[in-house]
Amino acid sequence: QVQLMESGGGLVKPGGSLRLSCAASGFTFSDYYMAWIRQAPGKGLEWVSYISRSLSTIYYADSVKGRFTISRDNAKNSLYLQMNSLRAEDTAVYFCARGSQVAYFFDFWGQGTLVTVSS
Amino acid sequence: QPVLTQPPSASASLGASVTLTCTLNSDYSNYKVDWYQQKPGKGPRFVMRVGTGGIVGSKGDGIPDRFSVFGSGLSRYLTIENIQEEDESDYHCGADHGSGNNLVWVFGGGTKLTVL
DSSP, X not given: OOEEEEEOOEEEOTTOOEEEEEEEESSOGGXXXXXXXXXXXXXXXXXXXXXXXXXXXXXXXXXXXXXXXXXEETXXXXXXXXXXXXXXXXXXXXXXXXXXXXXXXXXXXXXXXXXXXXX | OOOEEOOSEEEEOTTOOEEEEXXXXXXXXXXXXXXXXXXXXXXXXXXXXXXXXXXXXXXXXXXXTTEEEEEETTEEEEEEOSOOGGGOEEEEEEEEEEETTEEEEEEOOOEEEEEO
């Protein structure tokens, strides 16, 4: 069955960096676009970044543009999010999500990893 | 880009029906919306996509027949019939916006459904 497992979250000081990983299994990873979506404590969902199947197309939310970098390794069935210059407002649970093959929505999500930015 | 508005809370009695609402801002009346269910401490689960003509495509894996959708004007609705305890969750609506050279996704604030 489809599984997405995020890791790499933790406590980091403002201005610091963190790298999140998402290990995918149960499907052909290279056939799907992927995304990171976050949820601040007690808040709604916020899309963060998208990467196409072949890595040729990448999009970012304005709130993270220039600070976050999405990447993937299709040989390792893994998705990554490098987060630099972290701010308190980046505190959230970060989910990786698989894109549908038929339209632009997310058909499977991981359990999430918590990132806390605090001094 | 579209803005999606959801009431923060809803409630229904066990065995009853409830309709959750997601409202698009004007100029986006032709947009399709995706519904997601999220239980505490878990990642969201895709429920189904809805446009003004009703469901678009297929339901998510394992979504019961009790869940249905419809759309009208700026509103997109998720109806749950014969509500069960396991339906108590947060329900989020989302939509993609843009074209091939730029895409963004937006979400509503979510509705917390309480089963009484």
